[in-house]
Amino acid sequence: MRLSDLKAKQTAIIRKVNRATDGQGTHSDMVASRLETLGFVAGTQIQVITKGIFGGDPILIQVGFTRFALRKSEAEKIEIEDGALA
Numbered sequence: 001m002r003l004s005d006l007k008a009k010q011t012a013i014i015r016k017v018n019r020a021t022d023g024q025g026t027h028s029d030m031v032a033s034r035l036e037t038l039g040f041v042a043g044t045q046i047q048v049i050t051k052g053i054f055g056g057d058p059i060l061i062q063v064g065f066t067r068f069a070l071r072k073s074e075a076e077k078i079e080i081e082d083g084a085l086a
Contacts, residue, residue, distance in 0.1 A: 003046065004059065004075035011047045012080040014040055019077075032077055039063045040078055 006012060017036055019029040040046070040063065049060040049067060058069040 001080050002076050003048075003061070003070075003078035003080055004056070004072050006048045006080070008048055008050045011045060014042055014044045014046060015079040015081050016042050017078055029077075031074055035074065035077065038068065039066065046078075046080070 001012075003012070003014075017032045017040055019032040044063060047062045049062050051057075051059050055072070057072040059072060059075050061068050061070055061075070
């Protein structure tokens with residue numbers, strides 16, 4: 001399941017951040033690297049605060065005490081654990 005699939009007020013745990021690879025199998029995804037630097041790492045609890053009105057873009061996410069507005073395409077890079085936590 002992807003972070004972009006969660007609804008507002010749902011909580012989950014990050015499983016991993018998917019990286020795009022170039023033709024030679026090298027991981028060179030700057031967006032994924034930036035997300036990890038900001039705290040989107042495996043085992044971290046996250047919550048979707050709200051989603052944009054038109055198409056759910058952007059998505060307001062809370063990680064710890066910090067909130068981030070992510071594009072839907074960025075949120076699709078983040079795999080979460082299937083079961084949301086209460």
